[in-house]
Amino acid sequence: MFDAFAIVRANLAFLASALLVTIELNVASIALALVLGAVMGIGRVYGGRWVDRGLGFVIDVVRSIPILVIMVWVFFGLPLLLGLTNFPAFLAGVLALGVHSGAYIAEIVRGGLGSVRAGQMHAALALGMSWRQAVGRIILPQAAIRMMPPLNTRIVRNIKDSVLASTIAVQELFWAANLLEGETAKPFPIYTTLMVFYFIMIVTIARVLDRVYVAVAARGAA
């Protein structure tokens, strides 16, 4: 029974190197998504009516297209549009995941900023703070804690979506598993191991993120 998994044990080093790519892909794309999300979310709340509408449209467009389609479009289509050659798959994966998650995060940021009562802003301005200081020191710190639960959900979702980068040949964990399956024709041990691994990894990450939130939640209370 357990000999079935010998194929996995024999290729642990290969799978570990692919796991590293999965981690890099997620760290880079989540970082990009947070930056994009923060900029677009703040733009929607404070940028005035037309910025709000414009960004709202862009966000809805991104949210209406499946991540797989965004991914193949960025990898195969974008380089043609820009006249680039040798567009790296990893970069395409980071861009696609980052923009996709960024659009969802923008809505989370918008909701979080909106949940801080207007009196907080007025009080900060009344104390002589500049708008920038008021947003940076008063509004954002309170909003950030309230944004954490949906942000955590989105981070977990990003990790799950990152397996789609295998379709554009980013050499991450699922890509490596498919390669191994193609060579050995042993789907059971390979995909089952991967399933268990993702389950443990994602449950662990979700737990840790939740603990962090619980530890700071009181600071965000209204």
Place this chain on the structure above:
Amino acid sequence: MFYWPAFFEAFPALLPGLMVTIELTVLVMPCALIVALSLALARLYAPRPAARMATGWVEFWRTTPLLLQLYWLYYVMPSETGILLPGFATVAFGLVCNVSAFLSENFRAGIASIRPGQRHAGLALGMSERQAFFRVVMPQAWSRVMPETASMWVELFKETSLVSTLAVADVTYHALALRTENYRTLEVLTALALSYLVLAYPQAKFCDWLYRRHRVRE
């Protein structure tokens, strides 16, 4: 650079695939709703071991990547159990399991958010448990879970694109095949993205409206 005729010609070629995408969504959603309600009820009202099992089942489908789930069903299930379903049925089954897990979490929270006093009042008026649930608790819970359920529908519509990796001829599959035939990659993929956009955008806007309309006021 962008060859417009290839872009316009892509749409008729994508149409049969679009029908498969819609078919899959329309077929999976009702099944998922029924499974999700059963799971939610099992988690809330079934004896503890059954409730635990339902929770474990839901957690499993919620915390692993959908693509991996579909691959597992497509490649491992036939080789290990001898059950050989057609590709369409396999991915439809996988999508039902995945979507129902997310929906059941939503249903469970919605039902649990209705105060127990509502059920007690129903029982006090002489209703049976079943009547109290379906006539008192469910209608109130439904308006709380409906917006989330509608977004899950849009989510499902987009997620069906993953079946293209398993040779189910949905719209994404057609686009990727067409791309290798005419080499008009940018035009074909843009047409693909636009197809999803035109169909999903109004649905997403409808969801936003539902959220505004059914906002919970305590």
